[in-house]
Amino acid sequence: MTTAAYPTVWKKPPFIKSTYLRYSLWAAVLVYTFLALGSVEVNWSRVVEGADRGMRFVKAFVQPDFVSRWPNIWKGLVESLTMTLCSTVAGIILAIPFGLGAARNLVPGWVYIFCRAFIAVSRSFQEIIIAIICAAVFGFGTFAGFVTLTFATIGFLAKLIADEIEATNPHALTAMRATGASWWQQVNYAIQPQISPRTIGLCLYRLDINFRESAVIGVVGAGGIGATLNTAMDRYEYDSAAAILLIIIALVMVAEYFSGIIRKRIQ
């Protein structure tokens, strides 16, 4: 067969067909970035002032002080870990019904809409905002933190569980329906085995997130290690603050390591 008559070059067709439009879009992005950078006001004298404090903070990391505030740090840590664990467990338990209810292939339309709406509300508020509200309602302390993290966990997990359910292979569900299985039996046999490895991974990931968030929301009054950190910063005790941050980093790394092992084993 002779191929001489066919072209020797081929180019992938560009995503945006019109050359003119393509380059104008690039130009627009560049101009906008430039203008946006220009609009950020920088108070240089304040930056210079702060740089000194920043340096002290960095130096504190070299010589963190675990000892002088240890009782406070320990109390904060225990609070944070308790808050993290309780809110993750409560969040998972509550996320399951919402996740099932937000899966289009399992429930009638009105249940779906209700659950998706709840999830959307839960996800649209950042943890800090919920924490501020909860601290106002329940008073400062760990309970506010617990409620905040539980609420955030429900939104996060329920959405991912629901998406996971909707992406399952539909044949298994059809087969279970055809045997005359009840709704719960269908979920237990056709859905649960398909989603559980990823879901367990997501729960562990959320445990991670909740620990980190517990440190952040403590700053706005939800108790735990975040409150201890906030106090240390207010007193300019950067060496204690550094110690707290190092402990948080270490705990996050430990959690990451173990959740990695667990996720591998359940594949």
Added chain:
Amino acid sequence: MSMLELRAVTKQYTANDLALNNVTLNIEGGEVVGLIGPSGAGKSTLIRCINRLTEPTKGSVTFQGRDLVGLSRRELRKARTSIGMIFQEYALIERLTVMENVLSGRLGYVPFWRSFLRKYPPQDVQRAYALLDRVGLLDHVNKRADALSGGQRQRVGIARALAQEPDLLLIDEPTAALDPRTARQIMRLISEICEERSLPAIINIHDVNLARQFVKRIVGLRHGEVVFDGLASELTPAVLTEIYGEEDWSKTIQKGGEEADAENEAA
């Protein structure tokens, strides 16, 4: 009265197209019917209308003297327990063991706690073992379904359907995903099982020769209408043209005969 009677069953998915148009069909006890027809003729729709995985738009489906179309959800669930189904894509639960897959055929008979804890009644477990022996998988009881080959998976699908102790089998292209040799073995297994239990069945098949070889009565579907209902031996080129459209059929039929002979010699 026939065991299964379809009266003027019509299914309309979209406004201007009938997937099934006034299908009337009687099936007697112990009778195996092969349903053939071009892709999109409505074969899958027809068998799904029987156990109402798809709701028929009009018409009645009378199974053992009861109209299935009028049943409430609870009654339908009950009726489905006596109709076994086998799928082209096997529709097994991949992460569960072979035994769990077979036992899932009992879901409609046992309460939720039993299925959840996998504590099935002893006679169910015993029957599952016997069925796995019958389909030749006794050595694979504890394997996960996704560790099996296509032919083995379809055997699990057959055992699951039989675990229901069905009075009717609905079989949707059981061999379409298998190689020719395995396809024959599976078809032979199905027809032997139907014979030994005098179990009526409707089998959708793409492969005309396979149908001619293993099934006595053939129903031809075209554009949602029954255009042929007779013995496999009556499938002449003229009839195949009527079902599938113009094509040289003489070779197909002849070749079918030869293949069948070769198969018999090998066996």
